[in-house]
Amino acid sequence: MKKTKNTPNLNRRNFLAGTASVAGLAATASIVPITIANANHKEGSKGLPDFISWKNRDALIVHSDKGIETHRSAIGEGLVTPNANVYIRNNMPTMSDAQIGDRNNWKVSIEGVNNPKSFTLAELKAMGTTTMATVLQCSGNGRGFFEHKPRGSQWKTGAAACVMWTGIPVKTLVDACGGITSGTTFMTSAGIDHEPTGLDPMKAMIERSVPKEVYKDAILAWDMNGVPLPNSHGGPLRMITPGYFGINNVKHLGKVSFTSEESQVKYMKSSYRISPIGKKGSQYPSCWEMPVKSWITRPTDETGTVKAGKVQIVGVAMGGTRKVRSVKVSVDGGKSWKKAKFVGPDLGKFAWRQFVFETTLSAGTYNIASLASNGRDKQPELRMENRRGYAHNGWKDHSVNITVV
Structure with missing residues (x-):
């Protein structure tokens, strides 16, 4: 563009x-x-x-x-x-x-x-x-x-x-x-x-x-x-x-x-401008294009405890102005990543894709995260600090903690 x-x-x-x-x-x-x-x-x-x-x-x-x-x-x-x-x-x-x-x-x-x-x-x-x-x-x-x-x-x-x-x-x-x-x-x-x-x-x-x-x-x-x-x-x-x-x-x-x-x-x-904390003004970028992003939808903290054994991790991913190309999932807080698979139809680059990752988990607590890429950009680990909290796509904040019993 x-x-x-x-x-x-x-x-x-x-x-x-x-x-x-x-x-x-x-x-x-x-x-x-x-x-x-x-x-x-x-x-x-x-x-x-x-x-x-x-x-x-x-x-x-x-x-x-x-x-x-x-x-x-x-x-x-x-x-x-x-x-x-x-x-x-x-x-x-x-x-x-x-x-x-x-x-x-x-x-x-x-x-x-x-x-x-x-x-x-x-x-x-x-x-x-x-x-x-x-x-x-x-x-x-x-x-x-x-x-x-x-x-x-x-x-x-x-x-x-x-x-x-x-x-x-x-x-x-x-x-x-x-x-x-x-x-x-x-x-x-x-x-x-x-x-x-x-x-x-x-x-x-x-x-x-x-x-x-x-x-x-x-x-x-x-x-x-x-x-x-x-x-x-x-x-x-x-x-x-x-x-x-x-x-x-x-x-x-x-x-x-x-x-x-x-x-x-x-x-x-003046509104919807992505400015540093404590500053504002029309000189800062407007909230225009969305960044590549994903997050887990199941299991989440709403799910409660998860039974040990085979666990299915589900989420959604979007690619921004480009088609989302891949999603990886981590069950150890980002220390290691494995590729998830897309499921369901592809409704075009402007829609999100559902992804699924299946793994076996023993009893314990886990931090589950997802990381999407559109082939050019991928999700960063951390949020981009800004005054109004706009355009957040950092994977770390969007991760979920689950308990397996």
Whole structure:
């Protein structure tokens, strides 16, 4: 990818990640409903806010009304994460049905093209459809491991999901509008969920700029895992920027522009910047591309004790903007590593892969870790310290301790 002023050479710390479209739903046999055992849901524990009352409470950890995490054990048993188990991260309140109105009449404008146009959702559906699997992940996933306790939800692994999106390729819309105008560098997506709040758009609008080249893979999605995109996940229309952190997958989408400069709103200019502890500013890298990453989903500390003998270790791995190529597993805290095998279908470079490693364990305690590689980058051992706890992919923090009896 061509570098812009926001894409520094960060070596192992760069945030290159992968994502690719899937031509159809041939792999949907892997979408397996899961059951949650011992999910730490106790009587009297905090319930779900009304706008997501339909979700699976036992799969979720409630940090706040805007930050709701998925248990480790609730994302890895099926390749695609069920909608009822997908995490919630909102900056603005979710729009209601009344605020959205007739979904088919929802409009999105395309600007920075030779023939700017607006399209209703009904018109988009008539123009072309594709289906793509991508990892959806909050920039702060893993924040809960940082010792300086950054402000924000203390996510561990559960601010991530693998989702099947259905919608129209942005490239199709660009072609229908006569192509992108010259002199542009960014694709800038803007939501309208700030409008009902009456707040200053410069402070409240979710508008994100990414390198222009992203449009070749991006889609405007109206379905999520085979059903109309729920309001809580940005319905009726959401920008999907494969391989990029969730904030760039703008909800309640109202405009897509090709621009020469990055957006100047708060959520682009100053928020979601990866800065050193104690510092902040627009000069630091934005939360764009996701890094290569993996973690164990079974067994975990939620599992309790494990019986001695043959033990199956399961997890998920993503490759960033490149296809994940391999995963290794350690049962001794990283002293030695052995290759795991991928299982289930390959849904493209932007989806995660499930992996399995089988071993024999005697009674004792074990630290289990996974280490993914995309052929160019591999997970580092340690987190990259930064002010807000963004982009954590260190394998050590993501390891789990188990007891074998």
